[in-house]
Amino acid sequence: MGILAIVSAVAGGSFGVFLNTKPFMQANLTPEEAKFFQRNSTFEGQFLQLNRPVNILVMGMSVLPPDTQNAPQDTKRLGYLPQVNSFDGLSDVMLLIRFDPKNKQLNMLSIPRDTRTEIEGYGLRKINAANNLAGAYLSAKSVSNLLGNVEIDGYIRINVLGVGKLVDALGGVTVNVPKDLKYQDDSQHLYINLKAGQQHLNGDQALQLLRFRNDGQGDIGRIQRQQMLIKALIEQSLNPATLARSPIILSTVKENIDTNLTLDSLLTLVNFGVKIDRSNIQMFTLPGRVSSRQEFAASYWLPNEEEIKVMMARYFDFGLKE
Template sequence: MSTRNKKKKRTWLKVTGIILLILFIAGGAYAYTVYKSFKSAVETMHQPIERKQSEKREKPVTLQEKDPFSVLLLGVDERAGDRGRSDSLIVLTVNPTNNSVKMLSIPRDTRTEIIGKGKEDKINHAYAFGGVPMAMDTVENFLDIPIDYYIQINMEGFKDIVDAVGGVTVNNDLDFNYEGVHFTKGELTLNGEKALKYSRMRYDDPRGDFGRQLRQRQIIQAVINEGASVSSLTNFSTIFTALGKNVKTNLTFDQMIDIQKNYKTSAGNIQQIEIKETGTKINNIYYGLVAAEEKQKVQNELKTQLELNQ
């Protein structure tokens, strides 16, 4: 893989925080010009998909009634003439009753049934086979919860957006070097380039991919914390334009405003959860296998968060 492609990987994670920030505070103290710019960006971002109502819900989510809901975040590396693969998958479950968001990273090598393909494969291949609908269906089947919305992010061009919020602050628990940068233990303030490197390192972490996932979630939460108010940014128009070009979602502008009104306090309580797996090779291909007990534990936690019958 080229250095350029490596640098693109998981850049989307920093911007995910900005998108979540927009979801939760979009309507608050916006001046008219900010509101108008944001609405225009969301209209560009909006991309509905053809997908039948989930069998895992008795009725559709109603954001105006403060129903708990879920969002699948897809970080996609798109290449010319190729749909690409979802290099990163994160599921958010939002509950306004307990004012919390649970954030689950799904390792891309996780072996599971690809819904609509009729075979088991790495979970990140679902997007390559069938786009967003197949990715949503596959994750929904894997976790046994409804996936209500999606946010697809192209990893090109997001470093500048991270820098626009003034960088991020994280608490690093591992001293390491990566691509010429020394990350010491303790509190670190990172710009876009360093935040990308911080979230990408895996092989020198004794926790492997789980350590990387932890840092990815740290970056997301840090961006949310840094952006107390998007309206305070002097270059909001540039940020919204970049989002419009690189982000697709089935959430409408009105739905985002409903989220701001009814779920805003949930953004202050983000709980990170993991799904543990064991690495193995099948026909010389690496997969992550999740034990039945582990999968059930995670499924139960998410179902409780979404207030679903178990």
């Protein structure tokens, strides 16, 4: 009852914040694209009460000026390529999250950005290119096809600039950095310098942890660090105290988020996360393997279709039945 009272108060504050401001959705879907997510309407308006399983695709966007036609003019005079607040580029992070009220579980599937798959209308590509080619809808469609046509109810895209602001708004995050991480890319002004061990990271340092991939493990190593950071954020942030601050947190990052979910749907999903037992939160990586140089000139993550079918049946209640 205490949680419900806090969240209800938060809802009132949140609607007050967003009533006369820019909504979360930054990119409009065509009627045909909106139909792909039409099941979303069955849980809209069920504020605080998730009455069926929901699959949400979350994408982290790292966008440089050449990736978009809408980059600020001043970025062309900097002499390097800065991150810009846009949703037009490659999706560096792809995470399919299943909110399951029946089994009281939260299952998260990381999809490597280099996954080789069919992108409708464009042939076999790395899956992170789908967003750059045709936006959130094509990304969701490609993920759905990859996973045997599983239904996806909604999407959330967050720009990398918003991730840093979100971590700062949450007061930082404590993680155990697995090893020294050091990398320098002057062309992007990307400077990573983190020491091994447990430490409290601010937004910029959390981004360094998320973006590092120069350790021989490539995207898989980065996914492991992404999952570690997400777990830490869940442990530290999904609580009534954080919910009470959600209007401030949301207002901080709203310009860096694009989603087809309504505010009440978002808060309903967050409320589900607050109440779930942490032992019922599981994280997985898409089954597959790294391609060899003899197979392809480029490096790919090659999905294992049979293992994917088993995983989807076990953790997403979809397809095969064991």
